[in-house]
Amino acid sequence: MFSKHISMFRSDLRYWQRQGLDLLELFTNASLPASLLTENDERLDVSAIHRLFEQAERKLGDPAMGIRIGQQILLPDIAPLGDALHYYRDGWQALKVLEQYWPLLTEAQQVTIHLQDEYVAVRCAANGDAPLHTMQTHAVLSGFLRLADVALGVQASEDVHVHLRENTAHTELFSALLKAPVTASREHDQVLFPAHILDTLNPNHDDERFQQALIHCDKTLNSLRDHHLIDLIRERLRHQLEEGHYDQQALANSLNMSVRNLQRRLNAHHTRFRDLLDQVRAELAEQLVRYSEAGFAEIAQQLGYEDPSSFNKAFKRWLGLPPGEYRTRHQDSPPTA
Incomplete structure:
Protein backbone atom coordinates (compact mmCIF):
# COMPACT_ATOMS: atom_id res chain seq x y z
CA MET A 1 0.00 0.00 0.00
CA THR A 200 24.86 29.29 -3.31
CA LEU A 201 25.88 28.27 0.20
CA ASN A 202 23.23 27.96 2.89
CA PRO A 203 23.83 30.45 5.74
CA ASN A 204 22.18 27.98 8.16
CA HIS A 205 24.55 25.14 7.24
CA ASP A 206 25.56 22.96 10.18
CA ASP A 207 27.18 19.71 9.08
CA GLU A 208 26.79 17.95 12.43
CA ARG A 209 23.07 18.68 12.62
CA PHE A 210 22.68 17.81 8.95
CA GLN A 211 24.27 14.38 9.47
CA GLN A 212 22.07 13.76 12.50
CA ALA A 213 19.03 14.66 10.39
CA LEU A 214 20.11 12.17 7.71
CA ILE A 215 20.41 9.41 10.31
CA HIS A 216 16.85 10.14 11.43
CA CYS A 217 15.59 10.16 7.80
CA ASP A 218 17.36 6.85 7.13
CA LYS A 219 15.73 5.21 10.14
CA THR A 220 12.29 6.48 9.14
CA LEU A 221 12.73 5.39 5.52
CA ASN A 222 13.92 1.92 6.57
CA SER A 223 10.88 1.61 8.81
CA LEU A 224 8.62 2.55 5.91
CA ARG A 225 10.31 -0.01 3.66
CA ASP A 226 9.97 -2.68 6.33
CA HIS A 227 6.26 -1.93 6.49
CA HIS A 228 6.03 -2.57 2.76
CA LEU A 229 8.11 -5.71 3.18
CA ILE A 230 5.58 -7.06 5.67
CA ASP A 231 2.72 -6.31 3.28
CA LEU A 232 4.62 -8.15 0.52
CA ILE A 233 5.33 -11.16 2.75
CA ARG A 234 1.65 -11.36 3.71
CA GLU A 235 0.66 -11.18 0.05
CA ARG A 236 3.05 -13.97 -0.95
CA LEU A 237 2.10 -16.11 2.02
CA ARG A 238 -1.53 -15.79 1.02
CA HIS A 239 -0.68 -16.86 -2.53
CA GLN A 240 1.24 -19.88 -1.23
CA LEU A 241 -1.61 -20.95 1.05
CA GLU A 242 -4.14 -20.52 -1.73
CA GLU A 243 -2.00 -23.00 -3.66
CA GLY A 244 -2.17 -25.42 -0.71
CA HIS A 245 1.26 -24.98 0.90
CA TYR A 246 3.66 -22.52 2.45
CA ASP A 247 7.45 -22.47 2.18
CA GLN A 248 9.49 -19.93 4.13
CA GLN A 249 12.65 -20.69 2.15
CA ALA A 250 10.91 -20.18 -1.20
CA LEU A 251 9.36 -16.98 0.07
CA ALA A 252 12.74 -15.66 1.24
CA ASN A 253 14.28 -16.60 -2.12
CA SER A 254 11.55 -14.66 -3.94
CA LEU A 255 12.60 -11.59 -1.93
CA ASN A 256 16.29 -12.13 -2.76
CA MET A 257 17.27 -12.73 0.84
CA SER A 258 18.12 -15.64 3.13
CA VAL A 259 15.70 -17.00 5.73
CA ARG A 260 18.00 -15.62 8.42
CA ASN A 261 17.97 -12.15 6.87
CA LEU A 262 14.18 -12.32 6.48
CA GLN A 263 13.86 -13.17 10.17
CA ARG A 264 16.19 -10.33 11.09
CA ARG A 265 14.16 -7.82 9.08
CA LEU A 266 10.94 -9.01 10.72
CA ASN A 267 12.50 -8.86 14.19
CA ALA A 268 13.43 -5.24 13.52
CA HIS A 269 9.73 -4.58 12.92
CA HIS A 270 8.77 -6.40 16.14
CA THR A 271 7.12 -9.35 14.42
CA ARG A 272 7.96 -12.91 13.36
CA PHE A 273 7.30 -15.08 10.32
CA ARG A 274 5.01 -17.37 12.29
CA ASP A 275 2.97 -14.35 13.45
CA LEU A 276 2.39 -13.27 9.86
CA LEU A 277 1.59 -16.85 8.88
CA ASP A 278 -0.97 -17.01 11.68
CA GLN A 279 -2.58 -13.74 10.54
CA VAL A 280 -2.87 -14.83 6.91
CA ARG A 281 -4.17 -18.26 7.91
CA ALA A 282 -6.85 -16.59 10.03
CA GLU A 283 -7.99 -14.37 7.14
CA LEU A 284 -8.12 -17.25 4.65
CA ALA A 285 -9.74 -19.64 7.12
CA GLU A 286 -12.59 -17.21 7.81
CA GLN A 287 -13.24 -16.78 4.08
CA LEU A 288 -13.04 -20.51 3.26
CA VAL A 289 -15.27 -21.57 6.15
CA ARG A 290 -17.79 -18.83 5.53
CA TYR A 291 -18.04 -18.73 1.76
CA SER A 292 -16.84 -22.08 0.39
CA GLU A 293 -18.31 -25.58 0.61
CA ALA A 294 -14.96 -27.20 1.33
CA GLY A 295 -14.78 -29.61 4.25
CA PHE A 296 -12.88 -28.58 7.33
CA ALA A 297 -10.24 -31.30 6.88
CA GLU A 298 -9.65 -30.01 3.35
CA ILE A 299 -9.37 -26.41 4.58
CA ALA A 300 -6.99 -27.54 7.34
CA GLN A 301 -4.77 -29.26 4.78
CA GLN A 302 -4.76 -26.22 2.46
CA LEU A 303 -3.66 -24.00 5.34
CA GLY A 304 -0.80 -26.33 6.22
CA TYR A 305 -2.27 -28.16 9.22
CA GLU A 306 -1.49 -31.88 9.26
CA ASP A 307 -4.05 -32.48 12.01
CA PRO A 308 -7.61 -31.09 11.53
CA SER A 309 -7.96 -30.78 15.31
CA SER A 310 -5.09 -28.29 15.35
CA PHE A 311 -6.94 -26.25 12.74
CA ASN A 312 -10.14 -26.38 14.80
CA LYS A 313 -8.32 -25.07 17.89
CA ALA A 314 -6.68 -22.30 15.88
CA PHE A 315 -9.99 -21.28 14.29
CA LYS A 316 -11.67 -21.01 17.69
CA ARG A 317 -8.74 -18.90 18.91
CA TRP A 318 -9.10 -16.58 15.88
CA LEU A 319 -12.87 -16.17 15.76
CA GLY A 320 -14.20 -17.42 19.09
CA LEU A 321 -16.19 -20.31 17.60
CA PRO A 322 -15.40 -23.75 16.15
CA PRO A 323 -15.49 -23.74 12.31
CA GLY A 324 -18.73 -25.78 12.17
CA GLU A 325 -20.64 -23.39 14.40
CA TYR A 326 -19.16 -20.35 12.63
CA ARG A 327 -20.27 -21.67 9.23
CA THR A 328 -23.79 -22.35 10.53
CA ARG A 329 -24.12 -18.80 11.87
CA HIS A 330 -22.64 -16.97 8.88
CA GLN A 331 -23.13 -19.14 5.79
CA ASP A 332 -26.08 -17.05 4.54
CA SER A 333 -24.23 -13.73 4.95
CA PRO A 334 -23.10 -12.13 1.67
CA PRO A 335 -19.36 -11.46 1.21
CA THR A 336 -18.19 -7.99 2.21
CA ALA A 337 -16.76 -5.72 -0.50
Whole structure:
Protein backbone atom coordinates (compact mmCIF):
# COMPACT_ATOMS: atom_id res chain seq x y z
CA MET A 1 0.00 0.00 0.00
CA PHE A 2 1.46 3.35 -1.04
CA SER A 3 0.95 6.16 1.45
CA LYS A 4 1.28 9.89 2.02
CA HIS A 5 2.43 11.56 5.23
CA ILE A 6 -0.30 13.35 7.14
CA SER A 7 1.70 16.58 7.31
CA MET A 8 1.72 16.87 3.52
CA PHE A 9 -1.92 15.83 3.32
CA ARG A 10 -2.85 18.70 5.64
CA SER A 11 -1.82 21.08 2.88
CA ASP A 12 -4.58 19.61 0.69
CA LEU A 13 -7.14 19.78 3.49
CA ARG A 14 -6.20 23.34 4.36
CA TYR A 15 -6.81 24.52 0.81
CA TRP A 16 -10.15 22.72 0.48
CA GLN A 17 -11.35 24.21 3.75
CA ARG A 18 -10.35 27.70 2.63
CA GLN A 19 -12.42 27.17 -0.50
CA GLY A 20 -15.47 26.44 1.65
CA LEU A 21 -15.65 22.69 1.07
CA ASP A 22 -17.29 20.58 3.76
CA LEU A 23 -14.60 17.98 4.54
CA LEU A 24 -17.10 15.53 6.04
CA GLU A 25 -19.17 15.69 2.85
CA LEU A 26 -16.02 15.39 0.75
CA PHE A 27 -14.98 12.21 2.57
CA THR A 28 -18.49 10.76 2.37
CA ASN A 29 -18.70 11.39 -1.38
CA ALA A 30 -15.31 9.71 -1.80
CA SER A 31 -16.66 6.65 0.09
CA LEU A 32 -14.16 7.20 2.89
CA PRO A 33 -14.81 6.97 6.64
CA ALA A 34 -15.02 10.34 8.36
CA SER A 35 -12.82 8.88 11.10
CA LEU A 36 -9.84 9.54 8.83
CA LEU A 37 -10.22 13.20 9.75
CA THR A 38 -9.63 12.51 13.44
CA GLU A 39 -7.39 9.43 13.49
CA ASN A 40 -3.79 9.89 14.55
CA ASP A 41 -2.22 7.77 11.80
CA GLU A 42 0.98 9.27 10.43
CA ARG A 43 0.29 8.11 6.86
CA LEU A 44 -2.77 7.70 4.64
CA ASP A 45 -3.42 5.42 1.68
CA VAL A 46 -2.74 7.32 -1.56
CA SER A 47 -5.76 5.71 -3.23
CA ALA A 48 -7.98 7.47 -0.68
CA ILE A 49 -6.29 10.79 -1.40
CA HIS A 50 -6.77 10.23 -5.13
CA ARG A 51 -10.52 9.83 -4.57
CA LEU A 52 -10.59 13.02 -2.51
CA PHE A 53 -8.88 14.95 -5.31
CA GLU A 54 -11.50 13.65 -7.75
CA GLN A 55 -14.34 14.82 -5.51
CA ALA A 56 -12.72 18.20 -4.82
CA GLU A 57 -12.18 18.76 -8.54
CA ARG A 58 -15.88 18.11 -9.20
CA LYS A 59 -16.91 20.44 -6.39
CA LEU A 60 -14.60 23.34 -7.20
CA GLY A 61 -14.45 23.05 -10.99
CA ASP A 62 -11.07 24.80 -10.93
CA PRO A 63 -8.47 23.47 -13.41
CA ALA A 64 -5.76 25.20 -11.36
CA MET A 65 -6.68 23.58 -8.04
CA GLY A 66 -3.40 21.64 -7.87
CA ILE A 67 -1.33 24.72 -8.70
CA ARG A 68 -3.08 26.69 -5.94
CA ILE A 69 -2.60 23.88 -3.40
CA GLY A 70 1.12 23.88 -4.09
CA GLN A 71 1.34 27.66 -3.77
CA GLN A 72 0.11 27.60 -0.16
CA ILE A 73 2.41 24.82 1.04
CA LEU A 74 4.30 25.59 4.25
CA LEU A 75 7.61 24.33 5.64
CA PRO A 76 5.78 22.31 8.37
CA ASP A 77 4.05 20.40 5.55
CA ILE A 78 7.40 18.77 4.73
CA ALA A 79 8.21 18.10 8.38
CA PRO A 80 9.26 14.45 7.76
CA LEU A 81 12.43 15.77 6.12
CA GLY A 82 13.05 17.82 9.23
CA ASP A 83 16.41 19.46 9.76
CA ALA A 84 17.89 17.91 6.62
CA LEU A 85 16.28 20.72 4.60
CA HIS A 86 17.43 23.35 7.05
CA TYR A 87 21.09 22.57 7.69
CA TYR A 88 22.17 21.48 4.17
CA ARG A 89 25.40 22.85 2.68
CA ASP A 90 24.13 24.12 -0.70
CA GLY A 91 21.31 23.61 -3.16
CA TRP A 92 22.87 20.47 -4.61
CA GLN A 93 22.84 18.81 -1.22
CA ALA A 94 19.26 19.94 -0.59
CA LEU A 95 18.03 18.42 -3.86
CA LYS A 96 19.82 15.16 -3.12
CA VAL A 97 17.95 15.00 0.19
CA LEU A 98 14.66 15.71 -1.56
CA GLU A 99 15.25 12.97 -4.15
CA GLN A 100 16.47 10.33 -1.70
CA TYR A 101 13.89 10.87 1.03
CA TRP A 102 10.86 11.93 -1.02
CA PRO A 103 8.95 8.74 -0.05
CA LEU A 104 8.80 10.08 3.51
CA LEU A 105 6.46 12.78 2.15
CA THR A 106 4.46 10.71 -0.34
CA GLU A 107 4.79 7.50 -2.28
CA ALA A 108 2.24 8.52 -4.88
CA GLN A 109 5.04 10.05 -6.96
CA GLN A 110 8.76 9.74 -7.48
CA VAL A 111 10.89 12.87 -7.62
CA THR A 112 14.17 12.67 -9.52
CA ILE A 113 16.87 15.23 -10.31
CA HIS A 114 18.47 15.54 -13.76
CA LEU A 115 21.05 17.81 -15.38
CA GLN A 116 20.15 19.21 -18.80
CA ASP A 117 22.95 21.37 -20.17
CA GLU A 118 23.06 24.36 -17.81
CA TYR A 119 19.69 23.58 -16.25
CA VAL A 120 18.52 21.32 -13.45
CA ALA A 121 15.28 19.41 -14.00
CA VAL A 122 13.20 18.32 -11.01
CA ARG A 123 10.89 15.63 -12.40
CA CYS A 124 7.74 14.20 -10.90
CA ALA A 125 6.31 10.86 -12.07
CA ALA A 126 3.76 8.35 -10.83
CA ASN A 127 5.23 5.66 -8.62
CA GLY A 128 4.42 2.41 -10.41
CA ASP A 129 0.73 1.59 -10.15
CA ALA A 130 0.01 4.15 -7.44
CA PRO A 131 -3.21 6.05 -8.26
CA LEU A 132 -2.30 9.64 -9.09
CA HIS A 133 -4.55 12.56 -9.96
CA THR A 134 -3.09 15.05 -12.44
CA MET A 135 -3.64 17.87 -9.95
CA GLN A 136 -1.49 16.06 -7.40
CA THR A 137 1.38 16.41 -9.87
CA HIS A 138 0.52 20.09 -10.34
CA ALA A 139 0.64 20.53 -6.56
CA VAL A 140 4.10 18.94 -6.31
CA LEU A 141 5.59 21.09 -9.09
CA SER A 142 3.96 24.25 -7.77
CA GLY A 143 4.90 23.42 -4.19
CA PHE A 144 8.51 22.84 -5.23
CA LEU A 145 8.64 26.28 -6.82
CA ARG A 146 7.28 27.90 -3.68
CA LEU A 147 9.70 26.15 -1.32
CA ALA A 148 12.64 26.49 -3.73
CA ASP A 149 12.06 30.24 -3.72
CA VAL A 150 12.19 30.30 0.09
CA ALA A 151 15.01 27.81 0.63
CA LEU A 152 17.14 27.88 -2.54
CA GLY A 153 16.54 31.27 -4.05
CA VAL A 154 14.93 29.79 -7.17
CA GLN A 155 12.68 32.70 -8.06
CA ALA A 156 9.97 32.30 -10.68
CA SER A 157 11.00 34.05 -13.90
CA GLU A 158 11.48 33.41 -17.60
CA ASP A 159 14.60 31.42 -16.66
CA VAL A 160 12.38 28.94 -14.82
CA HIS A 161 10.25 26.61 -16.94
CA VAL A 162 7.45 24.19 -16.05
CA HIS A 163 6.73 21.27 -18.39
CA LEU A 164 3.55 19.21 -18.24
CA ARG A 165 3.01 15.86 -19.96
CA GLU A 166 -0.73 16.43 -20.31
CA ASN A 167 -2.30 18.23 -23.24
CA THR A 168 -3.99 21.01 -21.30
CA ALA A 169 -5.64 24.19 -22.58
CA HIS A 170 -4.86 26.03 -19.34
CA THR A 171 -1.16 26.81 -19.76
CA GLU A 172 -1.77 30.58 -19.80
CA LEU A 173 -3.63 30.38 -16.50
CA PHE A 174 -0.93 28.16 -14.98
CA SER A 175 1.83 30.48 -16.25
CA ALA A 176 0.12 33.50 -14.74
CA LEU A 177 -0.23 31.81 -11.37
CA LEU A 178 3.31 30.42 -11.28
CA LYS A 179 4.89 33.53 -12.85
CA ALA A 180 6.90 31.19 -15.07
CA PRO A 181 6.24 29.83 -18.58
CA VAL A 182 4.28 26.55 -18.60
CA THR A 183 4.21 24.34 -21.69
CA ALA A 184 2.08 21.26 -22.24
CA SER A 185 2.47 17.96 -24.11
CA ARG A 186 6.08 17.57 -23.01
CA GLU A 187 7.97 14.37 -22.29
CA HIS A 188 8.10 14.89 -18.52
CA ASP A 189 6.32 16.69 -15.71
CA GLN A 190 9.16 18.85 -14.44
CA VAL A 191 10.50 22.19 -13.26
CA LEU A 192 13.69 23.48 -14.92
CA PHE A 193 15.90 26.25 -13.56
CA PRO A 194 19.54 27.41 -14.00
CA ALA A 195 21.97 25.05 -12.28
CA HIS A 196 24.22 27.83 -10.97
CA ILE A 197 21.54 28.79 -8.44
CA LEU A 198 22.36 25.63 -6.48
CA ASP A 199 25.96 26.74 -5.91
CA THR A 200 24.86 29.29 -3.31
CA LEU A 201 25.88 28.27 0.20
CA ASN A 202 23.23 27.96 2.89
CA PRO A 203 23.83 30.45 5.74
CA ASN A 204 22.18 27.98 8.16
CA HIS A 205 24.55 25.14 7.24
CA ASP A 206 25.56 22.96 10.18
CA ASP A 207 27.18 19.71 9.08
CA GLU A 208 26.79 17.95 12.43
CA ARG A 209 23.07 18.68 12.62
CA PHE A 210 22.68 17.81 8.95
CA GLN A 211 24.27 14.38 9.47
CA GLN A 212 22.07 13.76 12.50
CA ALA A 213 19.03 14.66 10.39
CA LEU A 214 20.11 12.17 7.71
CA ILE A 215 20.41 9.41 10.31
CA HIS A 216 16.85 10.14 11.43
CA CYS A 217 15.59 10.16 7.80
CA ASP A 218 17.36 6.85 7.13
CA LYS A 219 15.73 5.21 10.14
CA THR A 220 12.29 6.48 9.14
CA LEU A 221 12.73 5.39 5.52
CA ASN A 222 13.92 1.92 6.57
CA SER A 223 10.88 1.61 8.81
CA LEU A 224 8.62 2.55 5.91
CA ARG A 225 10.31 -0.01 3.66
CA ASP A 226 9.97 -2.68 6.33
CA HIS A 227 6.26 -1.93 6.49
CA HIS A 228 6.03 -2.57 2.76
CA LEU A 229 8.11 -5.71 3.18
CA ILE A 230 5.58 -7.06 5.67
CA ASP A 231 2.72 -6.31 3.28
CA LEU A 232 4.62 -8.15 0.52
CA ILE A 233 5.33 -11.16 2.75
CA ARG A 234 1.65 -11.36 3.71
CA GLU A 235 0.66 -11.18 0.05
CA ARG A 236 3.05 -13.97 -0.95
CA LEU A 237 2.10 -16.11 2.02
CA ARG A 238 -1.53 -15.79 1.02
CA HIS A 239 -0.68 -16.86 -2.53
CA GLN A 240 1.24 -19.88 -1.23
CA LEU A 241 -1.61 -20.95 1.05
CA GLU A 242 -4.14 -20.52 -1.73
CA GLU A 243 -2.00 -23.00 -3.66
CA GLY A 244 -2.17 -25.42 -0.71
CA HIS A 245 1.26 -24.98 0.90
CA TYR A 246 3.66 -22.52 2.45
CA ASP A 247 7.45 -22.47 2.18
CA GLN A 248 9.49 -19.93 4.13
CA GLN A 249 12.65 -20.69 2.15
CA ALA A 250 10.91 -20.18 -1.20
CA LEU A 251 9.36 -16.98 0.07
CA ALA A 252 12.74 -15.66 1.24
CA ASN A 253 14.28 -16.60 -2.12
CA SER A 254 11.55 -14.66 -3.94
CA LEU A 255 12.60 -11.59 -1.93
CA ASN A 256 16.29 -12.13 -2.76
CA MET A 257 17.27 -12.73 0.84
CA SER A 258 18.12 -15.64 3.13
CA VAL A 259 15.70 -17.00 5.73
CA ARG A 260 18.00 -15.62 8.42
CA ASN A 261 17.97 -12.15 6.87
CA LEU A 262 14.18 -12.32 6.48
CA GLN A 263 13.86 -13.17 10.17
CA ARG A 264 16.19 -10.33 11.09
CA ARG A 265 14.16 -7.82 9.08
CA LEU A 266 10.94 -9.01 10.72
CA ASN A 267 12.50 -8.86 14.19
CA ALA A 268 13.43 -5.24 13.52
CA HIS A 269 9.73 -4.58 12.92
CA HIS A 270 8.77 -6.40 16.14
CA THR A 271 7.12 -9.35 14.42
CA ARG A 272 7.96 -12.91 13.36
CA PHE A 273 7.30 -15.08 10.32
CA ARG A 274 5.01 -17.37 12.29
CA ASP A 275 2.97 -14.35 13.45
CA LEU A 276 2.39 -13.27 9.86
CA LEU A 277 1.59 -16.85 8.88
CA ASP A 278 -0.97 -17.01 11.68
CA GLN A 279 -2.58 -13.74 10.54
CA VAL A 280 -2.87 -14.83 6.91
CA ARG A 281 -4.17 -18.26 7.91
CA ALA A 282 -6.85 -16.59 10.03
CA GLU A 283 -7.99 -14.37 7.14
CA LEU A 284 -8.12 -17.25 4.65
CA ALA A 285 -9.74 -19.64 7.12
CA GLU A 286 -12.59 -17.21 7.81
CA GLN A 287 -13.24 -16.78 4.08
CA LEU A 288 -13.04 -20.51 3.26
CA VAL A 289 -15.27 -21.57 6.15
CA ARG A 290 -17.79 -18.83 5.53
CA TYR A 291 -18.04 -18.73 1.76
CA SER A 292 -16.84 -22.08 0.39
CA GLU A 293 -18.31 -25.58 0.61
CA ALA A 294 -14.96 -27.20 1.33
CA GLY A 295 -14.78 -29.61 4.25
CA PHE A 296 -12.88 -28.58 7.33
CA ALA A 297 -10.24 -31.30 6.88
CA GLU A 298 -9.65 -30.01 3.35
CA ILE A 299 -9.37 -26.41 4.58
CA ALA A 300 -6.99 -27.54 7.34
CA GLN A 301 -4.77 -29.26 4.78
CA GLN A 302 -4.76 -26.22 2.46
CA LEU A 303 -3.66 -24.00 5.34
CA GLY A 304 -0.80 -26.33 6.22
CA TYR A 305 -2.27 -28.16 9.22
CA GLU A 306 -1.49 -31.88 9.26
CA ASP A 307 -4.05 -32.48 12.01
CA PRO A 308 -7.61 -31.09 11.53
CA SER A 309 -7.96 -30.78 15.31
CA SER A 310 -5.09 -28.29 15.35
CA PHE A 311 -6.94 -26.25 12.74
CA ASN A 312 -10.14 -26.38 14.80
CA LYS A 313 -8.32 -25.07 17.89
CA ALA A 314 -6.68 -22.30 15.88
CA PHE A 315 -9.99 -21.28 14.29
CA LYS A 316 -11.67 -21.01 17.69
CA ARG A 317 -8.74 -18.90 18.91
CA TRP A 318 -9.10 -16.58 15.88
CA LEU A 319 -12.87 -16.17 15.76
CA GLY A 320 -14.20 -17.42 19.09
CA LEU A 321 -16.19 -20.31 17.60
CA PRO A 322 -15.40 -23.75 16.15
CA PRO A 323 -15.49 -23.74 12.31
CA GLY A 324 -18.73 -25.78 12.17
CA GLU A 325 -20.64 -23.39 14.40
CA TYR A 326 -19.16 -20.35 12.63
CA ARG A 327 -20.27 -21.67 9.23
CA THR A 328 -23.79 -22.35 10.53
CA ARG A 329 -24.12 -18.80 11.87
CA HIS A 330 -22.64 -16.97 8.88
CA GLN A 331 -23.13 -19.14 5.79
CA ASP A 332 -26.08 -17.05 4.54
CA SER A 333 -24.23 -13.73 4.95
CA PRO A 334 -23.10 -12.13 1.67
CA PRO A 335 -19.36 -11.46 1.21
CA THR A 336 -18.19 -7.99 2.21
CA ALA A 337 -16.76 -5.72 -0.50
